[in-house]
Amino acid sequence: VALMRGLEPEGGWPDVSDAALEADLARWLGPYLVGVKRVDALADGPLQAALAGLLDHALGRRLDAELPAQLIVNGRPRAIDYTADAPVLAVRLQDLLGQRDTPRLAGGRVALVLHLLSPAGRPLAVTADLAGFWRGAYGDVRKQMRGRYPKHPWPEDPLGAVPPARAAR
Known part of the structure; x- marks a missing residue:
């Protein structure tokens, strides 16, 4: 999100800097803390969901298309x-x-x-x-x-070569 905000400052991307997230912590993270008893439980999904919730549906789709995981x-x-x-x-x-x-x-x-x-x-x-x-x-x-690595290809012309097929395990 920060990368897209830098590329498109007027694109409606939210500020996800540490300072901005900390300043508005109760709004974006609060609803996801219901039932959470340990901080390490946040890593299991609520934190990811809370951050994703900062984006509307259209921005979320654009993010996935422009910057895939x-x-x-x-x-x-x-x-x-x-x-x-x-x-x-x-x-x-x-x-x-x-x-x-x-x-x-x-x-x-x-x-x-x-x-x-x-x-x-x-x-x-x-x-x-x-x-x-x-x-x-x-x-x-x-x-x-x-x-x-003699069993692996090291062609003289790497641009004319074809990547090797996946090795069988």
């Missing part, structure tokens, strides 16, 4: 982390083979920051420019990782 990458849903300054998508490098451009959100206004991971899930690179990564740093990553 997940993105499908190579057939699998991947969670998007909105807690940093820019949205972050952690994904295996091989799942992006053949993809030229960085995925974008909010109608193309926001580029995801990609945390490119090794087959073991360890960070290899961070970029908001996938095309630049393929042209530049990928060559070095490929040299380092080919020997460590």
